[in-house]
Amino acid sequence: MRKRAGPRRPTQVEIAQRAGVSQATVSLVLNGGPGGPVAEETRRRVQQAIEELGYAVNPAARALRGMTVKTIGLYTFESVFPVDQRDFYHPFLLGVEEEAARLGYDLLLFTSANTAQGGVYARGRNALLKADGCVLLGRHISRDDLANLAKENFPFVFIGRRDIEGTELSYVAPDYVTPTAALVEELAALGHQRILLLRQTDGAEPGDDRELGLRQGAQAAGLRPDDLVVEFSSGAEDIGTDRVAGWVREGITAVVVEPSEDNATGLALADVAEAAGLRIPDHLSVAFLGSAPPPTATRIWTSFEIPRVEIGRAAVQLLVNLLEGAEQPPLQLVVPCTDVRGNSISRVVRR
Amino acid sequence: MRKRAGPRRPTQVEIAQRAGVSQATVSLVLNGGPGGPVAEETRRRVQQAIEELGYAVNPAARALRGMTVKTIGLYTFESVFPVDQRDFYHPFLLGVEEEAARLGYDLLLFTSANTAQGGVYARGRNALLKADGCVLLGRHISRDDLANLAKENFPFVFIGRRDIEGTELSYVAPDYVTPTAALVEELAALGHQRILLLRQTDGAEPGDDRELGLRQGAQAAGLRPDDLVVEFSSGAEDIGTDRVAGWVREGITAVVVEPSEDNATGLALADVAEAAGLRIPDHLSVAFLGSAPPPTATRIWTSFEIPRVEIGRAAVQLLVNLLEGAEQPPLQLVVPCTDVRGNSISRVVRR
């Protein structure tokens, strides 16, 4: 941590000297505040001195006094930066950026302190403290970090639902339960009797939500709990021909897949099924419980779309509430998703 | 500018009390520095207290002491945020982000203080001071702002060449002169006798560079100065049928166009020419002196590509040099562009 170079900038003291007033008066002119109004003549002299010397307030000093700096941090547990256009996270950033700008906050990207670099508390510091508050993002979160931040009473909003024991943290999350239940009901109505949920190994709470939606939908459709199968996968390599054949032998006719960034699991399932002569959707219905792979000429995946930009915006709004609002309890927000009607599910066709 | 809410965070003083040492010793443990080494036993006790209380250094206090905070600002004169994928500026940001992350700096996006909001010195503050230094970007710069920043001795690097009288500022810019000259020589070799340079009204130094390249290339090719025509345009509405017809009547057979974000001028020229029965390139050669519109099935614009990502990276490197390096004069960097061989120029064909 080096010293800054170059000559010093003018301070309020120098302004005061030049204007023939005290430093306190300069601060009064700048910020108003208690201490009474400032006489017009005095104000004029101070303003003039400010012009002449090119004074600008020192944000560090303000921050040290406990003032906010109008800066919102954005921390991503995965390496999101540099932000590629095709990036899974890009829409979130867009929303965050947009709303931060609208509310007059600057946006601090914590590119230097992601999980690979040692996380939030890398090098014994809490990098996030550079900002007034922070939006957190990412699938592979560190629960310790979250818990610590909450304990430290640092204002932050998480994008995605996470529950940490002992603290009620603030988050904005998509509602996975409702559309999953609806999808399962639809599958049941199409005649599917046994449904498989393919969860991500590291799915955490979002995975739980999908499973909850599965069970709710099944119950509403009159399916029994043991008509449901839940299995896990951590990527393409987990989806072998044998495994898929086993599912079919068990009577599975529909698979609902928890998405991941690259949707490797779901795509592998489609490949393997295809290679085994199983046509989608005739022999096997497949739906994604969230963002599906991009549509092709022949295939539109049945799924639902997460309103990422809106979630980003909402996260900033929540955070600014935390920062500027009165003492409120941490606030959670769950936003609805929109269905994507695809052609990857259909009525069962016996082979 | 509100007060921060919530309970206070532990400070070095509290760590010191708990460990039974002085605050100065705590700082020594954290930063080393002069004041001699710390005994192993003492260090251990301090570390333990830090663990137990969950101490994290206060960046504001460090900054107030004149330390750097490892933060690079990114300021854009135009409204670049939110960063759309198709955005002209996106590759620059990519490079800046990438290099900042690599060098261990966080990136502060000044979304709140663009030109529309009052510029760098909006609300009497210099927003940029929140960062150690800053990368500046944009076509419609405020020369006053640049001059002021230079006067204030604020460390910054501009992307694109700008000359400000009285100060030598630090920038990274593409070399427009060399490829422009090469293009003009090529046109001359193809038999073009009269060449038009179509400049952007607000082109500033980059426009000057193109004109310089034009003259250099012409001279090398043996064209006379009055074989060259320079005109200005600020967009599609400036390119009428009459104007284009006039050029042709004057004997112009080749147009080199200074690009803009949307390249409206160049595209309008193509449209108008087409509508007037002038085929490109047979009747009129057209080249872009920089980033051309995207290629279509039939048309690849002859142009040259600005290495935007590399320029972003280089800007950060320069800035970090300024911040960390010894006392050097401001440093400029000019990077070469790569030719794009298109099909929009050819030998002259008499109609």
Added chain:
DNA sequence: GATGTGAGTTGATACGTATAGATCGTGGAT
């Protein structure tokens, strides 16, 4: 035994700001 020597620690200070509390006129009410 006097005198350095150097490792280890600490008190004091400055960075620039916001603000609580004290001060000082000045004029109006009593």
Added chain:
DNA sequence: ATCCACGATCTATACGTATCAACTCACATC
């Protein structure tokens, strides 16, 4: 004439850190 109220300004302080200069203490040197 005295007191009060109030507008305008100032003095003093705290925020949390890094660092300089001073200090202590043990130990080696002559």
